[in-house]
Amino acid sequence: MSKRPRTLDSFFSPPPSKRLRDAGIQTQQSHVTPREGNDDRLDNIQDPSSAQESVHATYPFAVPRLPPDITEVLNFAPATEGRNVDDQPDLDLVYYQPYVPKEIQHDLFEFLRRELFFYRVKYTIKRGPTEMQINTPRFTTVFGLDVTSRFDIDGSVVDATSGKPVARDAYKCKPRPMPQCLDMLRTLTENATGCLFNFALVNYYASGDDSISYHSDDEKFLGVEPAIASFTLGAKRDFLMKHKPTPVGHPSETKPMKIPLASGDMILMKGLTQSKWLHSIPKRKGGEADKGRINITFRRAMVRGGTDNYYRYNVGDGEVYKWDGTRREMGRWQKG
Ligand SMILES: O=C(O)CCC(=O)C(=O)O
Numbered sequence: 303m304s305k306r307p308r309t310l311d312s313f314f315s316p317p318p319s320k321r322l323r324d325a326g327i328q329t330q331q332s333h334v335t336p337r338e339g340n341d342d343r344l345d346n347i348q349d350p351s352s353a354q355e356s357v358h359a360t361y362p363f364a365v366p367r368l369p370p371d372i373t374e375v376l377n378f379a380p381a382t383e384g385r386n387v388d389d390q391p392d393l394d395l396v397y398y399q400p401y402v403p404k405e406i407q408h409d410l411f412e413f414l415r416r417e418l419f420f421y422r423v424k425y426t427i428k429r430g431p432t433e434m435q436i437n438t439p440r441f442t443t444v445f446g447l448d449v450t451s452r453f454d455i456d457g458s459v460v461d462a463t464s465g466k467p468v469a470r471d472a473y474k475c476k477p478r479p480m481p482q483c484l485d486m487l488r489t490l491t492e493n494a495t496g497c498l499f500n501f502a503l504v505n506y507y508a509s510g511d512d513s514i515s516y517h518s519d520d521e522k523f524l525g526v527e528p529a530i531a532s533f534t535l536g537a538k539r540d541f542l543m544k545h546k547p548t549p550v551g552h553p554s555e556t557k558p559m560k561i562p563l564a565s566g567d568m569i570l571m572k573g574l575t576q577s578k579w580l581h582s583i584p585k586r587k588g589g590e591a592d593k594g595r596i597n598i599t600f601r602r603a604m605v606r607g608g609t610d611n612y613y614r615y616n617v618g619d620g621e622v623y624k625w626d627g628t629r630r631e632m633g634r635w636q637k638g
């Protein structure tokens with residue numbers, strides 16, 4: 303058998319012995335069943351890059367590692383150089399069109415849709431005296447931990463400085479480490495942008511009825527001028543941007559924008575973009591929206607409140623959904 307050429311993947315990846323403990327996540331060898339009455343441990347040594355899956359006490363089910371045919375090509379991302387889009391007041395974007403190489407856009411989309419667990423979060427908000435129930439109009443999931451903590455080798459949450467377990471009530475939520483498939487994309491994105499990220503938020507828009515309304519990701523827990531890297535995989539959807547209202551007497555000379563984000567594209571939002579602009583993915587009829595679109599945003603939360611917020615609104619306490627390949631839709635997932 304010929305030796306596989308040394309790829310960028312092997313350059314960035316730790317050696318197999320270390321890889322078993324990557325990023326504070328428990329990994330396990332799958333598809334390896336020791337035969338009884340026979341010391342066959344040597345037979346069971348497999349290339350960990352193909353044999354492991356990401357597991358954690360908080361995961362409803364294990365998430366396989368990315369197959370080598372995807373990782374090998376992904377290592378060559380970004381497929382194009384980012385283009386600065388900063389020709390309007392307070393706007394500071396870098397647009398990679400695309401970031402994910404064409405050869406793997408479809409397989410990466412299919413992999414993430416098939417292998418991740420999703421939620422359809424419900425929550426209530428108070429508008430004056432009335433309480434309103436909000437049904438998030440898309441599937442969501444989230445992984446990560448703010449800078450004050452990290453995952454230990456055994457998957458537990460420890461203080462980032464002392465390495466000691468955090469207090470039982472440090473978080474209201476149960477933080478989840480990034481599975482290898484998202485962690486690899488996170489590392490590549492950090493290298494390409496020079497920004498650091500500790501969270502991956504994933505949205506799945508199953509059809510044109512799924513959406514996100516105008517908002518900005520300017521929560522205090524992200525710090526000042528946060529950088530957010532936002533990936534599109536699957537269906538093309540319009541990404542709308544408009545400047546926040548300006549005070550009376552200070553009319554803004556800005557134009558709203560429509561960016562048709564296609565599979566593989568990445569848009570880095572930075573500088574004043576979040577504090578001064580709003581963005582949305584509006585509902586759409588027809589077109590390719592019904593093929594489904596995945597959006598991944600990488601962000602960096604600075605305090606524990608950010609971690610609680612992200613899990614509350616992207617995992618919640620409802621049912622788990624998983625892609626049903628036969629019905630070709632997200633279906634309720636039940637243990638066992
Ligand atoms: O789906 C997208 O492109 C945008 C998602 C978004 O704005 C968010 O999750 O905050």
Ligand SMILES: [Fe+2]
Nearest residue numbers: 517518519581
């Ligand atoms: Fe957003």
